[in-house]
Amino acid sequence: MELTFLGTSSGVPTKLRNVSGLALRKQASKFWYLVDCGEGTQHQLLNTNLSLKHLRAICITHVHGDHCYGLPGLLATTAMSGRTEPMTIIAPKGIKEFISAVIKTTDIHLSYELNFVAVEELDSPMEFEEFDINQVELSHRVPSFGYTFVERNISKKLDTDKLDSLGVPRGPLWGKLQTGESIVLDEGKELKAEDCYLENKAPRKVIICGDNDTPDLIMEESTNASLVVHEATYTKKIAEKVGPGPQHSCAKTVAEFAESSKLKNLILTHFSARYQPDRDKPDSIFDIENEARQNYSGNLFIANDLDVYQLDKQGYVKRLHTKDREAYK
Numbered sequence: 001m002e003l004t005f006l007g008t009s010s011g012v013p014t015k016l017r018n019v020s021g022l023a024l025r026k027q028a029s030k031f032w033y034l035v036d037c038g039e040g041t042q043h044q045l046l047n048t049n050l051s052l053k054h055l056r057a058i059c060i061t062h063v064h065g066d067h068c069y070g071l072p073g074l075l076a077t078t079a080m081s082g083r084t085e086p087m088t089i090i091a092p093k094g095i096k097e098f099i100s101a102v103i104k105t106t107d108i109h110l111s112y113e114l115n116f117v118a119v120e121e122l123d124s125p126m127e128f129e130e131f132d133i134n135q136v137e138l139s140h141r142v143p144s145f146g147y148t149f150v151e152r153n154i155s156k157k158l159d160t161d162k163l164d165s166l167g168v169p170r171g172p173l174w175g176k177l178q179t180g181e182s183i184v185l186d187e188g189k190e191l192k193a194e195d196c197y198l199e200n201k202a203p204r205k206v207i208i209c210g211d212n213d214t215p216d217l218i219m220e221e222s223t224n225a226s227l228v229v230h231e232a233t234y235t236k237k238i239a240e241k242v243g244p245g246p247q248h249s250c251a252k253t254v255a256e257f258a259e260s261s262k263l264k265n266l267i268l269t270h271f272s273a274r275y276q277p278d279r280d281k282p283d284s285i286f287d288i289e290n291e292a293r294q295n296y297s298g299n300l301f302i303a304n305d306l307d308v309y310q311l312d313k314q315g316y317v318k319r320l321h322t323k324d325r326e327a328y329k
């Protein structure tokens with residue numbers, strides 16, 4: 001699986017960080033999924049090899065502008081690319097009203113159908129070619145959601161040592177197990193296909209969260225997740241200054257959640273514009289990173305715009321590519 005960060009700033013864009021947008025795709029697939037679409041997301045896409053023609057679905061976490069103001073422009077551009085395939089948008093109900101109003105008032109003619117799915121009503125996973133997508137409720141000033149992506153159609157590898165030790169002869173019986181069929185052994189015992197695959201072929205799950213002040217809300221969902229992408233808008237010190245009320249998470253809260261849930265990989269994003277790339281500035285992005293590292297011992301990344309991350313088959317995340325690394329000294 002591959003994740004490309006299209007925007008990592010909260011609220012407003014900065015010279016180095018655009019507002020929220022994240023592309024997800026299965027390794028080597030040209031089809032992809034977009035989570036959030038802040039203003040300028042389509043410009044960010046120009047720096048990637050992702051094509052609007054192959055965008056399977058758009059998931060919007062909540063109605064705040066830094067997560068959805070880019071949607072009308074992106075949909076209009078998609079029409080100009082000649083797309084005719086319908087586009088699924090999973091989003092809070094307000095987003096449908098927002099898009100319908102823009103289409104009506106600005107005379108947009110889409111060349112494809114929009115299929116809106118209200119995230120509030122999504123109570124079982126929605127099946128796509130590459131992933132099953134479901135939602136998890138978060139806590140923010142407005143209703144906010146996280147999206148879980150569980151991979152589908154993974155190639156299942158047979159545990160050949162196990163089959164040999166059970167005396168299952170190579171040939172048609174192995175073929176049956178490979179296609180998911182159970183078989184009956186000579187002694188009349190049934191052997192289920194799912195008991196014959198190698199462990200690490202379990203489908204991987206990624207959780208991509210919208211704005212959220214209570215990371216523990218995804219504790220249960222994250223028990224079998226390989227990776228969580230979560231906002232860390234502030235450090236604890238600044239979060240306390242900003243004041244109480246349902247809003248955002250600080251690096252410490254997210255890190256503590258990740259540590260207690262034994263999460264393997266955590267990527268932080270959605271940083272307040274006050275955090276500078278320079279290590280010596282009073283509010284530095286490194287303050288967020290340090291606070292998170294002090295409270296989480298797993299594999300941690302601080303996302304930058306246009307970073308590409310790969311989740312490998314063993315469930316380990318690595319950063320493949322980062323742009324403007326020089327800016328972060």
Ligand SMILES: [Zn+2]
Nearest residue numbers: 010011066211
């Ligand atoms: Zn936001």
Ligand SMILES: [Zn+2]
Nearest residue numbers: 062064140211
């Ligand atoms: Zn928000």
